[in-house]
Amino acid sequence: MVSSPRALVAVLATLLLLQAGYGAKSQRFLPWRGFERFWVACGLISYSLYLWHWPVLTFSRWTWGIDRAWLYLVAIGLSFGLAWLAYVLVEQPVRRRPLSAPWQWGLALIAILTTWNGIDTLGYKYKGKIFLGSSPEPVPENEKIFGRVENLPKGLKIHLGKCEANPANMSLSASDLPSILDCRKAGTSKGELFLLGDSHAYHMLPTIAIVAKKTGKALSFSNMQSCLIAPWLTTAFIITNKSHVACEKFSSLELERSAQRLLPGDIVVISNWHYWELLAIRETAKGIKVENKFVKYGRLITKTEAINSYVQSLRYFAQRLRSRGV
Numbered sequence: 001m002v003s004s005p006r007a008l009v010a011v012l013a014t015l016l017l018l019q020a021g022y023g024a025k026s027q028r029f030l031p032w033r034g035f036e037r038f039w040v041a042c043g044l045i046s047y048s049l050y051l052w053h054w055p056v057l058t059f060s061r062w063t064w065g066i067d068r069a070w071l072y073l074v075a076i077g078l079s080f081g082l083a084w085l086a087y088v089l090v091e092q093p094v095r096r097r098p099l100s101a102p103w104q105w106g107l108a109l110i111a112i113l114t115t116w117n118g119i120d121t122l123g124y125k126y127k128g129k130i131f132l133g134s135s136p137e138p139v140p141e142n143e144k145i146f147g148r149v150e151n152l153p154k155g156l157k158i159h160l161g162k163c164e165a166n167p168a169n170m171s172l173s174a175s176d177l178p179s180i181l182d183c184r185k186a187g188t189s190k191g192e193l194f195l196l197g198d199s200h201a202y203h204m205l206p207t208i209a210i211v212a213k214k215t216g217k218a219l220s221f222s223n224m225q226s227c228l229i230a231p232w233l234t235t236a237f238i239i240t241n242k243s244h245v246a247c248e249k250f251s252s253l254e255l256e257r258s259a260q261r262l263l264p265g266d267i268v269v270i271s272n273w274h275y276w277e278l279l280a281i282r283e284t285a286k287g288i289k290v291e292n293k294f295v296k297y298g299r300l301i302t303k304t305e306a307i308n309s310y311v312q313s314l315r316y317f318a319q320r321l322r323s324r325g326v
Contacts (some may be wrong), residue, residue: 048083048091056082062122065133158183158205158221165224165250172249177257178222185209189216190265196254197271199225204271217267224250228278229270230310231255231317234295243295255317264325270314278307 042049056079060066066075099107163183169176193212195201201223212219227247228235234248258268278292294306301309 045080045083045087048086049079052082052086053079059118059122061133062127063130065131067133071133158185158219163221163223165222165227165246165254167225167227167244167246170245172246172253174253174257177250177253180220180222180261183222184218184220185212187212187216187218191215191217192262192266193217193219194258194262194266194268195219195221195223195271196258196268197223197229198227198273199223200273201271204269208269222254227251227272228310229255229272230313232296232309232313233306235292258326259317259320259324262321262324262326266326268321268326278303278310 056075057066060071060075060078064074065071159182163178165172165176165178193208193215195204195208197204201221205221209219211217224247227244227250229251231248231252235244262268292306294301294303294309296305296309
């Protein structure tokens with residue numbers, strides 16, 4: 001399946017490559033036989049290369065970095081080297097002489113333990129300590145979905161990475177809220193469009209930005225991941241079952257700041273995956289069905305109470321803003 005128009009180039013090139021090699025034996029595909037042998041060798045180790053390249057790239061970013069030309073070359077060489085070793089020492093021997101069950105189980109267990117140990121050591125203990133690059137993250141900022149801005153209108157300079165409050169900060173205070181100056185695009189006329197929500201609010205940015213451009217209003221943005229904007233409720237993460245205390249504080253503080261700073265004619269848009277947060281039922285790894293838990297003023301409440309409280313909190317906030325002409 002082609003997921004991007006640019007992938008068509010690779011697909012068409014592959015088709016042309018296959019077509020070029022089709023014909024009589026005397027017909028030469030490439031002028032030098034060494035080229036053909038190289039590509040055939042790449043084909044033979046392609047599955048091993050597919051398995052190895054991503055761990056190499058990830059661990060490279062965790063350790064010595066991968067943002068310089070020679071580091072890329074080292075990563076490519078290491079990927080091909082490990083792929084060839086896996087092909088010669090694992091793939092081919094197993095095909096020709098299958099191992100007995102005890103050997104298979106033993107080697108599988110050793111592989112799992114070694115991998116686990118390696119991830120734990122490189123990913124945590126030594127992460128960032130043996131490092132030459134600029135970012136130790138396994139996925140660069142410009143490749144993260146939350147940081148992608150190509151769908152935004154040109155000229156929008158909101159710093160998305162600075163517009164998120166830390167969901168792990170249990171002692172969140174007003175000073176920990178995202179800076180409006182960093183998360184704001186000035187307008188050409190009076191008024192402001194303020195987008196507030198969880199990570200799904202990012203998907204609203206292109207639409208809100210178009211409205212801001214057409215109306216001349218400024219655009220501001222603030223969010224916290226996995227946070228239901230409902231200051232009277234404390235949610236619990238479905239899998240970990242830990243209370244999302246930071247979210248409750250973020251909601252209260254951000255709504256209070258909005259009521260203080262916004263002016264008549266300004267508009268607030270709250271974007272939440274609230275239906276999921278309020279109504280979701282998921283299965284754990286053991287197949288046990290669980291749903292979000294909600295606490296209000298220290299008391300565990302039912303789903304119906306949570307929905308009613310959510311609606312009441314937003315109505316209260318809306319009435320408070322309306323009294324200021326927002």
